[in-house]
Structures are given as structure tokens and as C-alpha cells.
Amino acid sequence: MPTQIRYFIIKILLICCFFSYSQTSEFEENIQIKDSIDNYLLNAYRSIDQAQLKQALFNISLAKEIAMDDQDRSYQAKTSLVLAKLYSQLGDLKKAEEQVLDAIKIQKEDNDKVMLTCSYALYGSIATQTKDYKTAEDVLKKALAFTKNNHNEDEEGFINLNLGILSLEQGQPEIAIQYFNKGLPKITSLNQFYNKAKLYINKAKAQLSLEQYDEAKESNDLSMQIGKKMGYAVIRSECYKLYSDIYDKKEDYLTSLQNLRTHQKIKDSLFNTNKEIIVQEAGAKLNLNENNVLIEELTEENIQQQKSLKLGRLTTILSIALITILSLLTLSLYKNNNLRARANELLQNKNTELILAKENAERASEAKVQFLSTITHELRTPLYAVTGLTHLLLEESPTPNQKEHLNSLKFSGEYLLSLINNILDLNKLEANKVEIENTSFNLKKRINDVLIALGKSANDRNNKLHYEFDESIPSKLKGDPLKISQILINLIGNSIKFTQKGDIWIRVKPISKSENKVLLNFEIEDNGVGISEKKQQSIFENFTQGSVQINRKFGGTGLGLSIVKNLLSLMNSEIKLESKLGKGSKFLFNLEFEIFEDKSPNxxxxxxxxxxxxxxxxxxxxxxxxxxxxxxxxxxxxxxxxxxxxxxxxxxxxxxxxxxxxxxxxxxxxxxxxxxxxxxxxxxxxxxxxxxxxxxxxxxxxxxxxxxxxxxxxxxxxxxxxxxxxxxxxxxxxxxxxxx
Structure with missing residues (x-):
């Protein structure tokens, strides 16, 4: 007999002797056995959620061995249930179904309806994955009925989650969302973090299929937060894949590609590359055939002989297993290389598409700049006729009615010129061609002129303008009066437009003052319709308004606030917004001016x-x-x-x-x-x-x-x-x- 084998047998005999002297009472031993099995199964369950499948397999094998030794049918069923979850995660749905059916058979015979509810819920999930939707629906509804009849509501959230996934698989996203919303409170109350993350990501898939892109992103964000916090790598991988799909639908191809790369990176690091090996190890470790039961029934006299026989067989099995593992590893590497090659090809195609899109965008931008330069000239030429003829007519002593009409025509011409200048300013801002002037002006008079110009619009909407100007501000400042006027016209005009029978406050007050500089705070506040929190970030983008309904109701191009933001940025300032829907809005910004006495010609x-x-x-x-x-x-x-x-x-x-x-x-x-x-x-x-x-x-x-x-x-x-x-x-x- 080889020396190593002799040492192995002696070690086993010493362990047996040790246990023979350290036995506790049969009752205490049974409690310890059950606690050990529960701990192993709980650790295995957590390891599966965190994609640590080898650790899960180790714990399941220990639990299975103890349950078989103790011949406890209920714990054998529990072990089969967790093992079914492992096989489901590995993608071996056939073995997953065999294990869950073994568990169901034992639980039916023992009339264990509490655990039978769990088994039916898992069986429904596996049947959904195998596209056996009829079976999935039957067992999930049976499980839901058991939760109510047996007052076992802990599984209710998980069952509703799987009913939602089943509806989603059958192309019924609205019904799926109803199930998800119904299951969320129970899952949350029981701190079932993995189920909660899985619920949010499937809800996001349903919302994406309904083209609710913003809602889908919010649900996916919640799933990602749980996945990161709890270390669920599979959840994070699926979230990045879903982000890629969402941004692809929104035509943000660069962000979509970045998320797809992250998804592929996590996926490569997970068990996908070696799951065939884990399946092989599961079969070797758990030895799920019926021979295991027969071995446990051998008499004490045959145990030593059986162990010697097992040792010989183990050497052969390990040799075969090693060859098999190496073969599977080679095959896995081959498949992985093919997968990487396909992924690289996809990325190359996406990169080519992005380059073409970038070139098209640049050509479109150049065409837009040229178009705006041409159209502004063509618009200014006839506008010269409008303003010139209006000037001539106003000087020819018109009647009061004619003068009123001519003043309206003058106002319309100035408004049209303002609109043309807005378009031109947007073109300049985007091309970084705007320069800030530095001339002296009277700020109080400048703002007063703006209010006079906008007074008619305010009166038409029954609004009152309140002008609060701190008299300690110097009368002459050095800056860009045209840009200041443009900013104020846009902001005050915006408040007038979205306020009816209300009040608008224009406040200017000093923040700090030195010998030759002063820092001023500007506030434009109204009690109009307000802006929702969701729209407050996007309201400063080009051609953006609160909604399509607002555009139809109030009109406008959506350029004003974008121009304000860009002009203030050029003047080393930024616009701030405080608003509540239905209560009004307040725009705030600070500007620094030089105190200056202007000597340029007037x-x-x-x-x-x-x-x-x-x-x-x-x-x-x-x-x-x-x-x-x-x-x-x-x-x-x-x-x-x-x-x-x-x-x-x-x-x-x-x-x-x-x-x-x-x-x-x-x-x-x-x-x-x-x-x-x-x-x-x-x-x-x-x-x-x-x-x-x-x-x-x-x-x-x-x-x-x-x-x-x-x-x-x-x-x-x-x-x-x-x-x-x-x-x-x-x-x-x-x-x-x-x-x-």
C-alpha cells in the first residue's frame, strides 16, 4: 500500500476516533446539522446572486452531503431547489428543471406547502426561460394562490416579478409593468435586493418597448445602484446592455457604444467563459445519480473497503476530469476568441458609422452657417425698406390714428430685426465669433428703455412691471450695453410671455464695490406658469421650450434662453433658475462692470x-x-x-x-x-x-x-x-x- 494512502486512512481513523469521543446528544446534533445545512444553502444563494458560482457550488455540495447523510428529505428538497437556481444561472435549464421537479415531488409527498410555494415560483421562472409559457403561467398562479391560502406572503413579490417577466416575454409590456409595481412593495419590505434589482431592470425593458425612454433610464438607474451596492455583477452587466439599447433608440450612438463596451467587459470577466467547466464540476462534486443513496446504506463493515475502492476510482476520475477540463477550456477559449472577433467587427462597424455621422454633422454645420449668413442679409435688405418708409411717414405729420399704426409698424420692424439678430447671434455663438464690447453706458436708463419697449407687451397681458434699482449704483458703467439689453429683453420678455394678469419684478442691487469696479446682482422674477424640475436643465438648450403645448400656446423660437446662457458665459457669468410649476420663476445672474465716464461720441x-x-x-x-x-x-x-x-x-x-x-x-x-x-x-x-x-x-x-x-x-x-x-x-x- 502506498505511503500516501496509508496516511490518508490513518487521518480518517483519527477523525472518526475524535468524533466518537466528542458526540453530543442526538437532539443537539440534529439542530447543528440543520443549522449547518441552512447556513450552507444561504451562502450558496447569496453567492449565486453575486455570480460567485464556484463558491455557490462548494456550499451546495456540502449541504447535499450532510442532507444525504442525515437522510432528511425536506433538506434534500431545499438543496435541490438551490441547485436548480444554480443550473438556471449557468444556463443549463434542463438540469435546472430536473432539480426543481425533484424538490416539488418530495414537498408534495411531505405536504410542505410553504416550500412548495418557493419551488413553484422558481419552476415558473425556469419554464419562462424555456419558452413553456403555459406551464409557467399555471405554476406561478398556483404559487400565488398558495401564498394567500397558507399566509406565506414572503414569496408574493418574487412571484409577481416572474409573472411580469412572463408577460414581457409574451409581448405584453403594459401588463408586465402592472405586475412589477404590484410586487415592488413586498420585495422592498423584505430587503430582497437581488429581486428588486431584477424587477427594476425588467421594468426598464418594458418601458423601453413602450418608447418611454426617460422612464426606462430612471428604472435602469435604480437597478444599477443596487447592483453596484450589493456587488451583483450580472445585474450591472445587464444594465449596461440596456443603457446601450436606450441610447441607441435615442440616436446617441457614441454613448450607446461606450455602454456596450462596458457590458462586454463585465460579461467577459463573469462565469460565461467557463460555465461549461462549472457544470462539469457540479456533476462531479454532487454525484447526483442514485448510486449515492445505495452507498449510504452499506454496512459499517464494508465502509473501509468502499473507501479504498473510491480512492482508486477517484484517481481515474480525476485524470479523466483533468483531460475533460483542459478540452473544455480549449473549446471555451476558442469560442471566446470567436465572440471577441464578432464584437470587434461590430465595434468597427459602429466606429465607421460614427465617423460618417460626425462628417455629416460637420458638413451640416458648415451649410447652416453659410445659410444663416446669406439669409440674414436677404432679410435685412427688405427690412431696411420697412424701417426707412416708416421713418419718412412719421416725419410727414400723420394723423393720430396713422401715427398709432405707424408706431405699430415700427415696433413690428424692430421685433423682426430682433428675431433676425437672435438667429445671427446663435450662429455667431456656435461659431465662437461673438466679441464683447467695452463702452460706457447708463445702466438704469438702459433697463428703463427695455421696460418701455416691452411695456406694450406687458399691458396686453395685463401684467405689472416693478423696477427696483439701487440708487447707490454709479450712473456710468463700462461694459457691453447691447448684450445687457439683449439679455434683459429675452429674460423679461420670457416672463411677460408666460405670465397672465400677474407681476414681474426687475431688481438690480450691488454685491460689492471697489474704487473702479462694481459687482451687481440681477433678478427677474414672475408669478407665471413656472417650469417643472424635469425641464429646468434642458430649458437653456437651443430651440427648447417647456413642452410642445407651451410652444403652441405661447409661441416663440426657443432661442432666447440659450442665447442668454451663452452671452453670460462670454461675460464670465452664469444664469441660475429658481422655479416651481404654477407659482412662477426667478432668473438670477451676477455681472461685474468698470466704473467709467464714457467720452465716445453720442x-x-x-x-x-x-x-x-x-x-x-x-x-x-x-x-x-x-x-x-x-x-x-x-x-x-x-x-x-x-x-x-x-x-x-x-x-x-x-x-x-x-x-x-x-x-x-x-x-x-x-x-x-x-x-x-x-x-x-x-x-x-x-x-x-x-x-x-x-x-x-x-x-x-x-x-x-x-x-x-x-x-x-x-x-x-x-x-x-x-x-x-x-x-x-x-x-x-x-x-x-x-x-x-
Whole structure:
């Protein structure tokens, strides 16, 4: 006999001797046995939930061995039940079904209805996975009836969970959600964390099939929180897969791909790659055939002989098992490599799709920028006619009714110009082309002008505007008054739009002040319809409003708050929102200004000091292709006794300047034939003295140097204010006379 075998037998004899001297009473021993089995099964159950399947198998094998030794049928049934759960997790549904049916058979014979409820619930889950929906429905409803008849309601939540999964598998997501909602309170009260996580993820699947994407994400988030907290790797893997599906439906392909990668990574680290090996070990460790029962019935005299025989067989079995394991491992690696290859191919395809999508998005963005630049020019040209004709008509002593209509027309023109500027500003902000001006202005007067402009809109909706301005704020500040006005117009206009018969407060107060700087707090508060918490984060995005119903009811483009957010960001500030649905909203932001005394020209004041006699009998050539604009500019000039000639395009303008004498040229930029810039360059070749002013609807942002470099003396943007128009004409004539 080999030495190792002799040591093994001696060790067994010593253990037997030890137990023979340390026996307790039969009653105490039975309690210890049952406690041991319960502990092993509980540890196995937890290990299955946490995907620690080898640990689960170890505990089940110990419990099975003790139950067989003690010949306790009820614990044999419990062990078979946990073993069925293990096989179900491994994907071997046939063996899972065999084990749960063994448990049910024993429990029926023993009339153990409490445990029979658990077995039926698990059997229903296994039948659902095997697509045997009729059997699944029958046993689950039978289990649900047992919980009520036997006052065993602990399994009620788990049964409703499986009824929900069954409904989901049968394409009935609404019914599935009803079962999930019904089972959730019981599962929560019993701290069944794994069942709760499984319930939320299946509820998310049902909501996804109903295209309730936000609700599906919320349910999946709850499942993920439990999975992370309790260490349920399988749950986390399924959650990432579901995130991938949700974002794919929402067409956020990059986020979908990231979640799919995380899912694959967790899946690779789980038991999937070696579950065939665990199944093989389960068969070897548990030895589930009937021979095990016969061995336990051998007489004491044959035990030593049987052990020697087992030892010989064990060596053979281990050799065969080792070869089998190596073979299975090789096969598993082969399958895993194939799986990785398919995953890599899928990722490559997704990556190609994302690259194409990115290129298409960039081309679309470029096309949008070009389109907006073109359309704003085309919109400004007819708007010049609207504002110019309105100005002329207002100066011709209209009747009170006509004046009211003309003022409405003026307001509409200014509103249209504001809308065009909004679109243009959005285009600039997205292209990072907006620059902050730094000029002096009177903040109190600026806000008061905004309130006057918006007063009619407020009165139309029976709203009261309350203006609270701290008088300690310096009268002159240095900053960007146009951007401030734009921010306030959008915010106050937004409050007016969403408030009916209410109040709107505009508050400005200092936070801190130094020798040359002051930090101010702005508040715009209303008691209107308010904004829900769900929409408060997205309300500052482009083209976003509270809902489709709000858009239909109140109108608007959804650009205002987006522009406000971006403008404040450029000014090193941020917008804050406090709102409750039905009670109103409050927008808050802080801005820092320099305390400054502005010395730059004021066109309105300068226009009052102009000597209009200088303009009399001056000859001006108006180069403009639009007939209406020609008429308006000509009338404005001739009204001030200026002689005017017109050229329809750049070629005609060059020839007229060659053949005639003019005191000044007003040059449009975009015209048929040669452009205004090209015409100016040609004129400068033979006449370098005549003042040329660009009268244009082109957006003046980064193009000023180009105008001056090509021979222009000044620029008047259309639509213009008459004060600026005549101030610049007067300066050009005075400068030309001084030079001459």
C-alpha cells in the first residue's frame, strides 16, 4: 500500500476516533446539522446572486452531503431547489428543471406547502426561460394562490416579478409593468435586493418597448445602484446592455457604444467563459445519480473497503476530469476568441458609422452657417425698406390714428430685426465669433428703455412691471450695453410671455464695490406658469421650450434662453433658475462692470449739433440695386436739400463717377455684376479724394479692416438710425472740406 494512502486512512481513523469521543446528544446534533445545512444553502444563494458560482457550488455540495447523510428529505428538497437556481444561472435549464421537479415531488409527498410555494415560483421562472409559457403561467398562479391560502406572503413579490417577466416575454409590456409595481412593495419590505434589482431592470425593458425612454433610464438607474451596492455583477452587466439599447433608440450612438463596451467587459470577466467547466464540476462534486443513496446504506463493515475502492476510482476520475477540463477550456477559449472577433467587427462597424455621422454633422454645420449668413442679409435688405418708409411717414405729420399704426409698424420692424439678430447671434455663438464690447453706458436708463419697449407687451397681458434699482449704483458703467439689453429683453420678455394678469419684478442691487469696479446682482422674477424640475436643465438648450403645448400656446423660437446662457458665459457669468410649476420663476445672474465716464461720441447728441447748411446742394451718388431702398434713401437725402443720383449696380457707378462730379458716394456691397467693394477699388484707381461710405446690410463683425483697406471712408449698417446716418455724412463732408 502506498505511503500516501496509508496516511490518508490513518487521518480518517483519527477523525472518526475524535468524533466518537466528542458526540453530543442526538437532539443537539440534529439542530447543528440543520443549522449547518441552512447556513450552507444561504451562502450558496447569496453567492449565486453575486455570480460567485464556484463558491455557490462548494456550499451546495456540502449541504447535499450532510442532507444525504442525515437522510432528511425536506433538506434534500431545499438543496435541490438551490441547485436548480444554480443550473438556471449557468444556463443549463434542463438540469435546472430536473432539480426543481425533484424538490416539488418530495414537498408534495411531505405536504410542505410553504416550500412548495418557493419551488413553484422558481419552476415558473425556469419554464419562462424555456419558452413553456403555459406551464409557467399555471405554476406561478398556483404559487400565488398558495401564498394567500397558507399566509406565506414572503414569496408574493418574487412571484409577481416572474409573472411580469412572463408577460414581457409574451409581448405584453403594459401588463408586465402592472405586475412589477404590484410586487415592488413586498420585495422592498423584505430587503430582497437581488429581486428588486431584477424587477427594476425588467421594468426598464418594458418601458423601453413602450418608447418611454426617460422612464426606462430612471428604472435602469435604480437597478444599477443596487447592483453596484450589493456587488451583483450580472445585474450591472445587464444594465449596461440596456443603457446601450436606450441610447441607441435615442440616436446617441457614441454613448450607446461606450455602454456596450462596458457590458462586454463585465460579461467577459463573469462565469460565461467557463460555465461549461462549472457544470462539469457540479456533476462531479454532487454525484447526483442514485448510486449515492445505495452507498449510504452499506454496512459499517464494508465502509473501509468502499473507501479504498473510491480512492482508486477517484484517481481515474480525476485524470479523466483533468483531460475533460483542459478540452473544455480549449473549446471555451476558442469560442471566446470567436465572440471577441464578432464584437470587434461590430465595434468597427459602429466606429465607421460614427465617423460618417460626425462628417455629416460637420458638413451640416458648415451649410447652416453659410445659410444663416446669406439669409440674414436677404432679410435685412427688405427690412431696411420697412424701417426707412416708416421713418419718412412719421416725419410727414400723420394723423393720430396713422401715427398709432405707424408706431405699430415700427415696433413690428424692430421685433423682426430682433428675431433676425437672435438667429445671427446663435450662429455667431456656435461659431465662437461673438466679441464683447467695452463702452460706457447708463445702466438704469438702459433697463428703463427695455421696460418701455416691452411695456406694450406687458399691458396686453395685463401684467405689472416693478423696477427696483439701487440708487447707490454709479450712473456710468463700462461694459457691453447691447448684450445687457439683449439679455434683459429675452429674460423679461420670457416672463411677460408666460405670465397672465400677474407681476414681474426687475431688481438690480450691488454685491460689492471697489474704487473702479462694481459687482451687481440681477433678478427677474414672475408669478407665471413656472417650469417643472424635469425641464429646468434642458430649458437653456437651443430651440427648447417647456413642452410642445407651451410652444403652441405661447409661441416663440426657443432661442432666447440659450442665447442668454451663452452671452453670460462670454461675460464670465452664469444664469441660475429658481422655479416651481404654477407659482412662477426667478432668473438670477451676477455681472461685474468698470466704473467709467464714457467720452465716445453720442450720435443722438451729435445729430442735434449738426450744421445742416453744409449738406445743402451736396451731390451724392447712391449705388443700390434695390428700387425701394433707392427711393427711401433718395427721399431722406432730398428732404434735407441734398442732390441725389442713383446707380443700379457697380459698373454703372464707376462710369458715373468718371463722367460726373459728386461730393460723396453711398455704396451698397452685394449687387449684381461687380460688388460694392470691387467698384470702390476701381474708383480709387482714378479718384482717391471722394468720400465713399458703405451703406450695407452686411453683418459687421470681423470685416471692418477689409472695408477700410479697400478704400471706404466709413460704414453705415442697414437698417440705420437717421441720427447716425446724418452724423457720418456731416463728418465726411467736413473732413473733405478741411483736406481740400
Amino acid at each position: 450720435y443722438a447728441e451729435e445729430a442735434k449739433r449738426i450744421d445742416y447748411n453744409i449738406l445743402i446742394d451736396k451731390r451724392i451718388l447712391v449705388v443700390e440695386d434695390n428700387k425701394i431702398n433707392q427711393l427711401i434713401t433718395r427721399k431722406i437725402l432730398e428732404k434735407n436739400k441734398i442732390k441725389c443720383d442713383v446707380a443700379d449696380n457697380g459698373d454703372i457707378a464707376v462710369n458715373k463717377v468718371k463722367e460726373n462730379t459728386f461730393d460723396l458716394i453711398l455704396m451698397d456691397i452685394h449687387m449684381p455684376g461687380i460688388s460694392g467693394i470691387e467698384a470702390t477699388k476701381q474708383i480709387r484707381e482714378f479718384n482717391k479724394e471722394i468720400p465713399i461710405i458703405a451703406l450695407t446690410a452686411v453683418t459687421l463683425d470681423d470685416n471692418l479692416d477689409e472695408f477700410y483697406d479697400n478704400g471706404f471712408n466709413d460704414i453705415i449698417p442697414k437698417p440705420y438710425k437717421t441720427e447716425e446716418f446724418f452724423t457720418k455724412l456731416h463728418k465726411a463732408f467736413v473732413k473733405n472740406q478741411t483736406t481740400a
